[in-house]
Amino acid sequence: MWDYSETVKEHFYNPRNAGAVEEANATGDVGSLSCGDALRLTLKVNPETEVIEDAGFQTFGCGSAIASSSALTEIVKGMTLDDALTVSNQDIADYLEGLPPEKMHCSVMGREALQAAVADYRGEEWSDDHEEGALICKCFAVDAVLIEETVRANNLKTVEEVANYTKAGGGCASCHEGIEEILAMVFEEKGETFDPTADVIPAVESTPETLVAGATGMTNLQRIRKIEKVIESLRPQLQLDGGDVELVDVMGDTIYVNMTGACNGCQMAAMTLGGIQQRLIEELGSFVKVLPSTEMPKTAAGV
Amino acid sequence: MEGIYLDNNATTMVDPVIVEEMLPYFTDQFGNPSSMHAFGNKVGFAIKKARKQIQELLGAEHDSEIIFTSCGTESDSTAILSALKAQPERNEIITTVVEHPAVLTLCEHLEKEGYKVHYLKVDAKGRLDLSEYQQVLSERVAVVSVMWANNETGTIFPVREMAEMANRAGVMFHTDAVQAVGKIPMDLKSTKIDMLSISGHKLHAPKGIGVLYLRRGVRFRPLLRGGHQERGRRAGTENTASIVGLGKATELAMEHMEFENTTVAAMRDRLQEGILDAVPYSFVTGDPDNRLPNTCNIAFEYIEGEAILMLLNKQGIAASSGSACTSGSLEPSHVMRAMDIPYTAAHGSVRFSFSRYNTMAEVEKVIEVVPPIMAQLRKLSPYWDGDRPLDEPEKAFAPTYA
Numbered sequence: 001m002w003d004y005s006e007t008v009k010e011h012f013y014n015p016r017n018a019g020a021v022e023e024a025n026a027t028g029d030v031g032s033l034s035c036g037d038a039l040r041l042t043l044k045v046n047p048e049t050e051v052i053e054d055a056g057f058q059t060f061g062c063g064s065a066i067a068s069s070s071a072l073t074e075i076v077k078g079m080t081l082d083d084a085l086t087v088s089n090q091d092i093a094d095y096l097e098g099l100p101p102e103k104m105h106c107s108v109m110g111r112e113a114l115q116a117a118v119a120d121y122r123g124e125e126w127s128d129d130h131e132e133g134a135l136i137c138k139c140f141a142v143d144a145v146l147i148e149e150t151v152r153a154n155n156l157k158t159v160e161e162v163a164n165y166t167k168a169g170g171g172c173a174s175c176h177e178g179i180e181e182i183l184a185m186v187f188e189e190k191g192e193t194f195d196p197t198a199d200v201i202p203a204v205e206s207t208p209e210t211l212v213a214g215a216t217g218m219t220n221l222q223r224i225r226k227i228e229k230v231i232e233s234l235r236p237q238l239q240l241d242g243g244d245v246e247l248v249d250v251m252g253d254t255i256y257v258n259m260t261g262a263c264n265g266c267q268m269a270a271m272t273l274g275g276i277q278q279r280l281i282e283e284l285g286s287f288v289k290v291l292p293s294t295e296m297p298k299t300a301a302g303v
Numbered sequence: 304m305e306g307i308y309l310d311n312n313a314t315t316m317v318d319p320v321i322v323e324e325m326l327p328y329f330t331d332q333f334g335n336p337s338s339m340h341a342f343g344n345k346v347g348f349a350i351k352k353a354r355k356q357i358q359e360l361l362g363a364e365h366d367s368e369i370i371f372t373s374c375g376t377e378s379d380s381t382a383i384l385s386a387l388k389a390q391p392e393r394n395e396i397i398t399t400v401v402e403h404p405a406v407l408t409l410c411e412h413l414e415k416e417g418y419k420v421h422y423l424k425v426d427a428k429g430r431l432d433l434s435e436y437q438q439v440l441s442e443r444v445a446v447v448s449v450m451w452a453n454n455e456t457g458t459i460f461p462v463r464e465m466a467e468m469a470n471r472a473g474v475m476f477h478t479d480a481v482q483a484v485g486k487i488p489m490d491l492k493s494t495k496i497d498m499l500s501i502s503g504h505k506l507h508a509p510k511g512i513g514v515l516y517l518r519r520g521v522r523f524r525p526l527l528r529g530g531h532q533e534r535g536r537r538a539g540t541e542n543t544a545s546i547v548g549l550g551k552a553t554e555l556a557m558e559h560m561e562f563e564n565t566t567v568a569a570m571r572d573r574l575q576e577g578i579l580d581a582v583p584y585s586f587v588t589g590d591p592d593n594r595l596p597n598t599c600n601i602a603f604e605y606i607e608g609e610a611i612l613m614l615l616n617k618q619g620i621a622a623s624s625g626s627a628c629t630s631g632s633l634e635p636s637h638v639m640r641a642m643d644i645p646y647t648a649a650h651g652s653v654r655f656s657f658s659r660y661n662t663m664a665e666v667e668k669v670i671e672v673v674p675p676i677m678a679q680l681r682k683l684s685p686y687w688d689g690d691r692p693l694d695e696p697e698k699a700f701a702p703t704y705a
């Protein structure tokens with residue numbers, strides 16, 4: 001049996017807003033093909049204010065699909081359409097006090113139903129851009145399609161790189177065989193052979209110059225300032241959750257940070273680090289690795 | 304433990320009589336059967352007795368044909384890998400699309416290593432086409448591995464006949480009989496079955512003990528090499544207490560064989576009839592005319608299995624489902640898909656599997672509890688309207704799929 005939170009069970013046993021809304025003027029029908037779950041969301045939207053006055057769901061799916069649908073309707077009731085569109089699948093999962101990684105797709109389906117219903121109300125065509133594959137990494141809920149796409153887009157060569165980019169394989173490591181298989185498949189498409197024993201070949205020669213300039217033409221100082229700025233901008237969010245982060249050092253492509261408070265030491269820390277890394281990669285336009293300062297080489301740390 | 308346990312194909316309770324029988328082998332008689340002292344002097348005899356008991360249940364010609372392993376999965380792997388190792392010139396395998404993962408996952412892995420695997424298909428009732436089988440039997444095939452009875456539907460395959468066919472073609476035959484042993488009478492000496500897998504925990508012995516039956520004279524290569532245990536065919540110090548437990552379990556299974564096929568089957572039949580009568584849009588999957596006496600698998604249309612199980616569990620009833628969501632994979636059961644059950648039904652398939660410890664009173668309770676649960680979930684279903692499905696449900700509700 002799944003390890004469902006009490007809130008998930010509560011919403012499953014006593015679903016809120018089950019059934020179709022009378023006088024609904026927005027309907028979103030979505031399903032997850034791989035999983036077989038499907039959901040119809042109906043909304044009654046006030047045409048003057050665009051406020052969602054009522055919401056109802058009908059779900060063909062498992063316990064967490066029903067609970068996610070119930071949570072979704074509770075969350076969006078009373079919201080304007082624009083506000084409702086900002087509801088993420090993580091918001092739905094958080095509302096339910098978490099979902100098992102295998103079940104995160106249930107919350108994704110909720111968000112998609114909402115987008116589809118809003119599109120229906122506005123007379124737009126909604127199409128889904130997210131394809132879902134078999135779950136590979138159970139620690140961080142990463143599926144095969146995401147891994148495959150990331151490997152292709154970034155020309156990844158090793159399991160370690162996959163973990164850096166997607167988090168997959170960064171936890172218990174039992175999915176490394178699965179990740180190697182994906183790498184081998186993508187390599188084969190390119191007519192190459194995957195060598196699991198190969199070390200990461202740096203994309204650019206790691207001379208001091210290239211490290212300074214990176215791929216983005218920034219000076220070292222500019223780059224560090226930028227990193228500082230990105231980390232500063234993430235702090236308020238973390239502080240809200242009772243945590244914090246500070247920049248400790250930058251060594252080439254590796255950025256060391258100090259996590260404190262609620263973020264420290266739990267699985268969330270790894271998730272958060274992954275999130276920070278993602279933001280930094282986007283902002284800097286080149287690959288960096290974010291590690292906790294505890295992993296700093298002793299000599300470099302000066303102790 | 305309060306509650307109604309109808310998930311005996313997943314695993315069974317260890318019979319208290321069996322526990323009693325096992326206990327001395329944890330304490331007084333803990334010695335290694337290979338040792339030359341008093342702490343283990345009874346152990347060797349106990350293992351010998353268990354081997355005899357199992358030989359009897361299987362109708363094997365010799366007790367040395369019984370090899371103790373750690374589980375059904377190990378027996379399956381040992382059998383298939385042994386056949387490949389012993390006949391390196393043969394690189395094909397025949398199996399079916401509905402095998403247990405213990406066989407299927409191994410076969411898929413072997414494909415990656417270059418072996419060719421023929422997966423026999425099944426029809427809508429889960430039955431094989433023996434002419435398709437005949438066509439792929441050749442001298443390139445190292446082994447046929449076909450389950451005796453399916454764990455999800457209870458459907459029985461004609462393994463005796465299939466073993467004859469393999470034998471005529473000069474091909475080794477293995478059967479995963481994990482679900483069949485103890486429920487179907489067997490007499491292996493009068494068949495052409497070369498290898499057969501058993502798992503203790505399906506017949507009221509503990510988990511973590513299995514048997515590979517290996518017909519005398521069949522070429523064999525061990526999976527585990529090491530000590531001389533099991534005549535060098537399966538190294539590793541014997542799991543003495545569990546072996547004793549499995550021996551006793553097979554003895555009890557022999558005694559209850561008739562009970563299983565009359566009383567247990569009658570409970571199963573009553574449950575099936577009671578549910579089908581009370582719940583519209585439900586049907587039996589698999590081949591009801593040719594299945595294990597303890598199993599029935601019912602598909603409830605337009606609702607999903609995990610949700611059903613959670614509500615059953617709340618009422619103290621344990622069953623299992625072929626829904627994707629109960630397995631952690633995203634696919635509904637490969638057995639349901641192989642039989643081409645529409646996904647609106649496959650996801651709602653529920654397996655009820657009995658043992659001799661169930662009672663008719665429990666059956667009546669389940670018949671009472673099930674219909675309102677299905678009604679409750681259907682009320683939530685987008686395919687459902689009032690007391691029936693939407694007209695042309697899969698057209699009336701056709702979501703955008705991701």
Ligand SMILES: Cc1ncc(COP(=O)(O)O)c(C=O)c1O
Nearest residue numbers: 374375376403405454479481502
């Ligand atoms: C048909 C079949 N084969 C093999 C197995 C695996 O047995 P074990 O759990 O002892 O490895 C099972 C049980 O799960 C089964 O039902």
